[in-house]
Amino acid sequence: MFFASDNWAGVHPKIAESLTSHASGYASAYGTSDQDKRIEEHFNSLFEREVSVFFVATGTAANSLALASVARPGGVTLCHYEAHVTADEGGAPEFLTGATRLLPVEGGHGKIDSGALAKALSGFDTPSVHHGQPMAVTVTQATEAGTVYKLNELDEIAALTKAKNLPLHMDGARFANALVALDATPAEMTWKRGIDILSFGGTKNGCWCAEAIVFMKPEMAKEMPYIRKRSAQLFSKTRFISAQLEAYLDNGLWLEMASHANTMADRLRAGLQSKNTARLAWDTQANEVFALLDKTSAERARTKGARFYDWSIPRENPYLVGEDETLVRLVTSFATTETEVNQFIDVV
Amino acid sequence: MFFASDNWAGVHPKIAESLTSHASGYASAYGTSDQDKRIEEHFNSLFEREVSVFFVATGTAANSLALASVARPGGVTLCHYEAHVTADEGGAPEFLTGATRLLPVEGGHGKIDSGALAKALSGFDTPSVHHGQPMAVTVTQATEAGTVYKLNELDEIAALTKAKNLPLHMDGARFANALVALDATPAEMTWKRGIDILSFGGTKNGCWCAEAIVFMKPEMAKEMPYIRKRSAQLFSKTRFISAQLEAYLDNGLWLEMASHANTMADRLRAGLQSKNTARLAWDTQANEVFALLDKTSAERARTKGARFYDWSIPRENPYLVGEDETLVRLVTSFATTETEVNQFIDVV
Amino acid sequence: MFFASDNWAGVHPKIAESLTSHASGYASAYGTSDQDKRIEEHFNSLFEREVSVFFVATGTAANSLALASVARPGGVTLCHYEAHVTADEGGAPEFLTGATRLLPVEGGHGKIDSGALAKALSGFDTPSVHHGQPMAVTVTQATEAGTVYKLNELDEIAALTKAKNLPLHMDGARFANALVALDATPAEMTWKRGIDILSFGGTKNGCWCAEAIVFMKPEMAKEMPYIRKRSAQLFSKTRFISAQLEAYLDNGLWLEMASHANTMADRLRAGLQSKNTARLAWDTQANEVFALLDKTSAERARTKGARFYDWSIPRENPYLVGEDETLVRLVTSFATTETEVNQFIDVV
Amino acid sequence: MFFASDNWAGVHPKIAESLTSHASGYASAYGTSDQDKRIEEHFNSLFEREVSVFFVATGTAANSLALASVARPGGVTLCHYEAHVTADEGGAPEFLTGATRLLPVEGGHGKIDSGALAKALSGFDTPSVHHGQPMAVTVTQATEAGTVYKLNELDEIAALTKAKNLPLHMDGARFANALVALDATPAEMTWKRGIDILSFGGTKNGCWCAEAIVFMKPEMAKEMPYIRKRSAQLFSKTRFISAQLEAYLDNGLWLEMASHANTMADRLRAGLQSKNTARLAWDTQANEVFALLDKTSAERARTKGARFYDWSIPRENPYLVGEDETLVRLVTSFATTETEVNQFIDVV
Structure with missing residues (x-):
């Protein structure tokens, strides 16, 4: 992941x-x-x-x-x-x-x-x-x-x-x-x-x-x-x-790889939106997803091997992140697999 | 070549x-x-x-x-x-x-x-x-x-x-x-x-x-x-x-490749020294050979496909190059073959 | 002025x-x-x-x-x-x-x-x-x-x-x-x-x-x-x-000159505070005074020969300047005279 | 001097x-x-x-x-x-x-x-x-x-x-x-x-x-x-x-000052040329004079208060300076007086 x-x-x-x-x-x-x-x-x-x-x-x-x-x-x-x-x-x-x-x-x-x-x-x-x-x-x-x-x-x-x-x-x-x-x-x-x-x-x-x-x-x-x-x-x-x-x-090949990455991001967004423990921070169109995870889920995902970075709160929306939440960035690539995405959604 | x-x-x-x-x-x-x-x-x-x-x-x-x-x-x-x-x-x-x-x-x-x-x-x-x-x-x-x-x-x-x-x-x-x-x-x-x-x-x-x-x-x-x-x-x-x-x-591997390149340069030096139409400009120890070719041989070698650069006359030896000569640099590498070297010596 | x-x-x-x-x-x-x-x-x-x-x-x-x-x-x-x-x-x-x-x-x-x-x-x-x-x-x-x-x-x-x-x-x-x-x-x-x-x-x-x-x-x-x-x-x-x-x-001499400049600024501040058509933008301690002049007074002062610059509204106080006001900077120096200060206060 | x-x-x-x-x-x-x-x-x-x-x-x-x-x-x-x-x-x-x-x-x-x-x-x-x-x-x-x-x-x-x-x-x-x-x-x-x-x-x-x-x-x-x-x-x-x-x-005024400086340099050149213990290193046209002084005269001049710098031997004339000589630069200015020049020529 x-x-x-x-x-x-x-x-x-x-x-x-x-x-x-x-x-x-x-x-x-x-x-x-x-x-x-x-x-x-x-x-x-x-x-x-x-x-x-x-x-x-x-x-x-x-x-x-x-x-x-x-x-x-x-x-x-x-x-x-x-x-x-x-x-x-x-x-x-x-x-x-x-x-x-x-x-x-x-x-x-x-x-x-x-x-x-x-x-x-x-x-x-x-x-x-x-x-x-x-x-x-x-x-x-x-x-x-x-x-x-x-x-x-x-x-x-x-x-x-x-x-x-x-x-x-x-x-x-x-x-x-x-x-x-x-x-x-x-x-x-x-x-x-x-x-x-x-x-x-x-x-x-x-x-x-x-x-x-x-x-x-x-x-x-x-x-x-x-x-x-x-x-x-x-x-x-x-x-x-x-x-x-x-x-x-x-x-x-280049567009094929990009298309794959974007599709994986779509899948990730869709999966996260169906969760109680996560919400999208804002809508994205390319191969990055910004999500607000509750801190326990973020912690759990990392423990189970998921790798992702915390992200800075945007200036234009200082109250975006709830007290128990973390803003994280999730990036997909040509190499991302559906399995990785599914696994991630499962552990969150 | x-x-x-x-x-x-x-x-x-x-x-x-x-x-x-x-x-x-x-x-x-x-x-x-x-x-x-x-x-x-x-x-x-x-x-x-x-x-x-x-x-x-x-x-x-x-x-x-x-x-x-x-x-x-x-x-x-x-x-x-x-x-x-x-x-x-x-x-x-x-x-x-x-x-x-x-x-x-x-x-x-x-x-x-x-x-x-x-x-x-x-x-x-x-x-x-x-x-x-x-x-x-x-x-x-x-x-x-x-x-x-x-x-x-x-x-x-x-x-x-x-x-x-x-x-x-x-x-x-x-x-x-x-x-x-x-x-x-x-x-x-x-x-x-x-x-x-x-x-x-x-x-x-x-x-x-x-x-x-x-x-x-x-x-x-x-x-x-x-x-x-x-x-x-x-x-x-x-x-x-x-x-x-x-x-x-x-x-x-690195030393093997360098050794090969140096050996090819040795071979090139030896070959050139045996020629009437070429002499070494100075002695070298690594994978470069500097030679004085007579202009006709240099021209002929290029016509036959040899690729090499002319070189500047060194400051410390301004009279190094004779009137009908060209100072050239010949560089060997891991990829240089004996055949290339032999061919070059032949055409010079 | x-x-x-x-x-x-x-x-x-x-x-x-x-x-x-x-x-x-x-x-x-x-x-x-x-x-x-x-x-x-x-x-x-x-x-x-x-x-x-x-x-x-x-x-x-x-x-x-x-x-x-x-x-x-x-x-x-x-x-x-x-x-x-x-x-x-x-x-x-x-x-x-x-x-x-x-x-x-x-x-x-x-x-x-x-x-x-x-x-x-x-x-x-x-x-x-x-x-x-x-x-x-x-x-x-x-x-x-x-x-x-x-x-x-x-x-x-x-x-x-x-x-x-x-x-x-x-x-x-x-x-x-x-x-x-x-x-x-x-x-x-x-x-x-x-x-x-x-x-x-x-x-x-x-x-x-x-x-x-x-x-x-x-x-x-x-x-x-x-x-x-x-x-x-x-x-x-x-x-x-x-x-x-x-x-x-x-x-x-240096402290004397600075002291004079600061005193002239004090005098300017005091004079402006006594005016209906001007207020201090914030308190200052050295040789600069920042004032909010109503636009007509600012204009008039300039017409009568006063020279000063408009100033940017500070980020931390975006609503500082009223609709009919201008924020101006007034700088005094060793050369500023009481007469200049008095004249300025008069024309504002 | x-x-x-x-x-x-x-x-x-x-x-x-x-x-x-x-x-x-x-x-x-x-x-x-x-x-x-x-x-x-x-x-x-x-x-x-x-x-x-x-x-x-x-x-x-x-x-x-x-x-x-x-x-x-x-x-x-x-x-x-x-x-x-x-x-x-x-x-x-x-x-x-x-x-x-x-x-x-x-x-x-x-x-x-x-x-x-x-x-x-x-x-x-x-x-x-x-x-x-x-x-x-x-x-x-x-x-x-x-x-x-x-x-x-x-x-x-x-x-x-x-x-x-x-x-x-x-x-x-x-x-x-x-x-x-x-x-x-x-x-x-x-x-x-x-x-x-x-x-x-x-x-x-x-x-x-x-x-x-x-x-x-x-x-x-x-x-x-x-x-x-x-x-x-x-x-x-x-x-x-x-x-x-x-x-x-x-x-x-600027040309007057430059003219004075150049004239003082002329005077210096003329004076040095008349000396046994000095010769001009090369001819100059502006307000600098380059002279070869014999080392004793150079030393003596300095002792008597003359201030001047030694100069590098020019590349194009490596044998310019004799064994007992020093190449020095003498610069005149708007402020140089005839007395200074005369004194210098005397002590050399």
């Missing part, structure tokens, strides 16, 4: 196989091989336009270097207050962008509230060196709270950023889970909505280590080769990334 | 196998799993002392973060003028150490000359904010020039650094090749010589991506977890590194 | 005189002259202990470099949410500390609430690379809200920081105004309370440009000479700073 | 007077006052075009922030190997540009050799992330070696930088001395030659602290306000800079 995080799972067998099949032979290094280029081109068809793709080591790197590509002196990036960039990346976005800032914006259930964003942006309407200058807005899709921005919600945010001439970044650590939840295409969920740069995450969805920064407008990526190298994020044997992505994207 | 670089090769089948065997199951993320800890402990026995080990994404990251761990304001790291840190890492050591400097020191065939080092260090004997302060010395073993520091040569350098109370770092991107060349143990070639921090490279020697920073004195690594995270170098599914290293270190 | 800021005033005639008297003659540069050393020694007697003093160009530099001296990778500095470092320094503290973070803490009227601080610090009790590590706490004395921490309030904060083994910094841009308000000695308001590093500001209190970082424990300042130089904050003709400070500290 | 540096002198009485005359009254802060704007406009007429001017605290800041304004990831600035930026600024240019690099180029007597520059630039003709990308060329006028680039020498360098589309920066710490030596106008020695950004130094030539960055094309300065603020180089009471510059530029 492993619901701690989707990065506790290993890799899909087809991805392991693909790696093995690329083990022999020579290929030019540092992303210049035919194999690497083939995968990059695959992203063009995936996104239905010419994009510019950069593999990096971690999701934190993808986010940080995406922001580095639009960094300005005294720059400020607006994000949700629970966004991974501000809450969980140990200062990497600040460090790798040359000491720009993150400005947390309010909003329920992991989504930036567009009113709050408009207000925060208006704080920069009168330029002032004392307060810095806005450099980007970033949204997380699916969010840290397991929710998914609807397409029109992305449109609203994009309208605000475009009005200020700011680039819009999407942290897609759980991009596939969001796509499946919305039944949208990559193009529909990104540049058709106004997303300029995407952190395309594969690791949480069945790869070992496959993260890419995707620039929807290649001209915005001019400095990226240098940004990536100076941040020590340019692999020599890039094949080991592209081989993973080859299998990942082949025949829709 | 692929002699361009050892990072053009793929991975050893046993390493691919190991990865596959760890594909299923759950493990806690960010380097905290039992598997990760087991490999870290293996480094203790490998180095015959308690060491502190940090996996990172690239050799450039290993070098840069090793130096970041000893960075000081206005800091200066002394290195050979051809060292990878100064010649080939796109400014990553400077960037990831918070803008410290590299000070190139002279020396023949990739090795720091101890006299030149003593002189360079003495430049800091009178403290001056205008000139910065020394923070580390770094040596590359095997060097970029294919040579290997003898143990007593390392002693000489270590004596100089200890006299100034400076940490000594070793860039071991080709650590195994050097070990094999010297027939030394990891302990003998590192802390017994005065090395404080090692960039332990596996990628160039048959891994996909396996680089580790090894602190010989764990107390020097106190800030490293934060340094690594802020540099976006902390993998979530760390298993994929430790699984590689498990196979790499098992049963001496 | 200039109440916009104390940095709109010029310099006290005695300071101008002192500069002129040092115009001729030679002195060794970069802070090494006898004159510079004499002033540094004066700080020892001022603070009743051996301190280490570094002149820098601006208050922002003093704060930023003070924090740089205690910076750690992934470091987080806790400050009041309205503190100058986070609200008004254009990202300099982040930039000059190598991309550390500022974590705003709540508290009324510009003062960190010790309960909120305790809670924020406890967030780091379980070390986590994802969240960074605490590196310092900073208080502003007098605060941005014109209030002054009482000595026992400083004790409370110091107790919390010492318990976590964290350095405590004081932004003393208005240090003299606070001293006078508390009728305390420099020692009593700093190291006797647990302050480790002080930004000692002279500019706002009658100097042209005289800011110093004072380390209460000189051993904490070991890297400062290099930190200051790499930040381009080491003046060559340091005399021009020490000459200002010579006059500033001579015969208590 | 003070020949250690021109920054050992104080200020010209007229500059002290000007400061005093601006001591009273109010002026808006942070460079927004009428006084500041008037001086900025004066630069327009001085340079015979619309320029953009930024006051900063030190010459090191002027150089570092000028380069920060053209910084690129993995950026490399080419400079003379003895340039102040690389030899004497404690890593500030690297730190304040976000960890870019300086690449020293050879050349005799402090001047970049255009052939060496062409070769160094050609090293970037094939873009490579491993080697970084060129971002600027910087020249020092007058040079650290007391020489002055002729206008056509600047043209040669500018032609090379323009061909690579690189900005050209001039470190004008001794700008006035060079102007006087060449009998050129500011426009002729800067933008008419292809200089894009100038560090305009007043401190070494009779000011307390007056350094400005001058952008010949204001559109290149768009990010500078933020760059300056994040580097803590924005003074609040900017008047104290502009008041100095007002007197400095008034009625040609």
Whole structure:
């Protein structure tokens, strides 16, 4: 019963196989091989336009270097207050962008509230060196709270950023889970909505280590080769990334895995709602479930081998958690089985 | 005939196998799993002392973060003028150490000359904010020039650094090749010589991506977890590194691969020396051969499919290359075959 | 009627005189002259202990470099949410500390609430690379809200920081105004309370440009000479700073000027309280007054030549400002005259 | 007999007077006052075009922030190997540009050799992330070696930088001395030659602290306000800079002072050449003289109160200094008197 995080799972067998099949032979290094280029081109068809793709080591790197590509002196990036960039990346976005800032914006259930964003942006309407200058807005899709921005919600945010001439970044650590939840295409969920740069995450969805920064407008990526190298994020044997992505994207494996994870989350939600000892903290659409367990059940589940993390009470709902309750996060993945879900519901 | 670089090769089948065997199951993320800890402990026995080990994404990251761990304001790291840190890492050591400097020191065939080092260090004997302060010395073993520091040569350098109370770092991107060349143990070639921090490279020697920073004195690594995270170098599914290293270190596979690569280089050297149309530029001990080919042979070899890079004329020997000659670098790896070597010698 | 800021005033005639008297003659540069050393020694007697003093160009530099001296990778500095470092320094503290973070803490009227601080610090009790590590706490004395921490309030904060083994910094841009308000000695308001590093500001209190970082424990300042130089904050003709400070500290001129400024603020407060068209927003103790003016009076005052800034509504009191009111900040200085104050009260 | 540096002198009485005359009254802060704007406009007429001017605290800041304004990831600035930026600024240019690099180029007597520059630039003709990308060329006028680039020498360098589309920066710490030596106008020695950004130094030539960055094309300065603020180089009471510059530029005082300094250097050169115990190390044109004194005379001069620094033997002339000789630098300033010069020549 492993619901701690989707990065506790290993890799899909087809991805392991693909790696093995690329083990022999020579290929030019540092992303210049035919194999690497083939995968990059695959992203063009995936996104239905010419994009510019950069593999990096971690999701934190993808986010940080995406922001580095639009960094300005005294720059400020607006994000949700629970966004991974501000809450969980140990200062990497600040460090790798040359000491720009993150400005947390309010909003329920992991989504930036567009009113709050408009207000925060208006704080920069009168330029002032004392307060810095806005450099980007970033949204997380699916969010840290397991929710998914609807397409029109992305449109609203994009309208605000475009009005200020700011680039819009999407942290897609759980991009596939969001796509499946919305039944949208990559193009529909990104540049058709106004997303300029995407952190395309594969690791949480069945790869070992496959993260890419995707620039929807290649001209915005001019400095990226240098940004990536100076941040020590340019692999020599890039094949080991592209081989993973080859299998990942082949025949829709990625969407299949995400779909499975989301379905397991649905099952978990449904199961928990039928319990007296548990209730959903809020509704979610992707592969995360947030539940309020009574403390005894949470304790019992852990004793019986369930692994999951306690979660912080959201700012916008300080009285969410009852006295005898614990707020927990349950994450499903491509590897989650129905048996695990059933077992968990049973022990709670 | 692929002699361009050892990072053009793929991975050893046993390493691919190991990865596959760890594909299923759950493990806690960010380097905290039992598997990760087991490999870290293996480094203790490998180095015959308690060491502190940090996996990172690239050799450039290993070098840069090793130096970041000893960075000081206005800091200066002394290195050979051809060292990878100064010649080939796109400014990553400077960037990831918070803008410290590299000070190139002279020396023949990739090795720091101890006299030149003593002189360079003495430049800091009178403290001056205008000139910065020394923070580390770094040596590359095997060097970029294919040579290997003898143990007593390392002693000489270590004596100089200890006299100034400076940490000594070793860039071991080709650590195994050097070990094999010297027939030394990891302990003998590192802390017994005065090395404080090692960039332990596996990628160039048959891994996909396996680089580790090894602190010989764990107390020097106190800030490293934060340094690594802020540099976006902390993998979530760390298993994929430790699984590689498990196979790499098992049963001496790593030394076997390095030994093979070195032997292929020996063979290449021997073959070239028997030629009229080629001569060795200088003697090497690890898996790189530097040769002066006459331009026609170099051209012919390339036409027939040989892949290798031209190399810069070393500062200390400006008249090395004859008018009709080209200086080339030939790198062998675990994957190099005798057939490749024979073929190359034939076409030259 | 200039109440916009104390940095709109010029310099006290005695300071101008002192500069002129040092115009001729030679002195060794970069802070090494006898004159510079004499002033540094004066700080020892001022603070009743051996301190280490570094002149820098601006208050922002003093704060930023003070924090740089205690910076750690992934470091987080806790400050009041309205503190100058986070609200008004254009990202300099982040930039000059190598991309550390500022974590705003709540508290009324510009003062960190010790309960909120305790809670924020406890967030780091379980070390986590994802969240960074605490590196310092900073208080502003007098605060941005014109209030002054009482000595026992400083004790409370110091107790919390010492318990976590964290350095405590004081932004003393208005240090003299606070001293006078508390009728305390420099020692009593700093190291006797647990302050480790002080930004000692002279500019706002009658100097042209005289800011110093004072380390209460000189051993904490070991890297400062290099930190200051790499930040381009080491003046060559340091005399021009020490000459200002010579006059500033001579015969208590600095306290006299601060006392005058505070008295003018008292007079302003008293005058406003007697008005129907104005009320104090909160009580202040130093040289700033925050008032709620009805919009017509504010407008009228401006038309008649009064200069002052509107101020943000404090988070802790969102309903402070009535519909027809404006919250304004009024700052007095050594140069403020009774006539100015009277005139202002008349026009409001 | 003070020949250690021109920054050992104080200020010209007229500059002290000007400061005093601006001591009273109010002026808006942070460079927004009428006084500041008037001086900025004066630069327009001085340079015979619309320029953009930024006051900063030190010459090191002027150089570092000028380069920060053209910084690129993995950026490399080419400079003379003895340039102040690389030899004497404690890593500030690297730190304040976000960890870019300086690449020293050879050349005799402090001047970049255009052939060496062409070769160094050609090293970037094939873009490579491993080697970084060129971002600027910087020249020092007058040079650290007391020489002055002729206008056509600047043209040669500018032609090379323009061909690579690189900005050209001039470190004008001794700008006035060079102007006087060449009998050129500011426009002729800067933008008419292809200089894009100038560090305009007043401190070494009779000011307390007056350094400005001058952008010949204001559109290149768009990010500078933020760059300056994040580097803590924005003074609040900017008047104290502009008041100095007002007197400095008034009625040609600056050129008068530079002319005096240069004349004193001429006198020193002439005097030394007439000596048996001294010879000029090389010819100079501005306010520095480099002399080879026999060791006894150097010793005697110091005993009798002469202050001057020993100097490093230039790379291009390793056999310059005889066994019994010392290479010394003698710097004159606006404050140097004929008596000092005569005395010095007498004691040598």
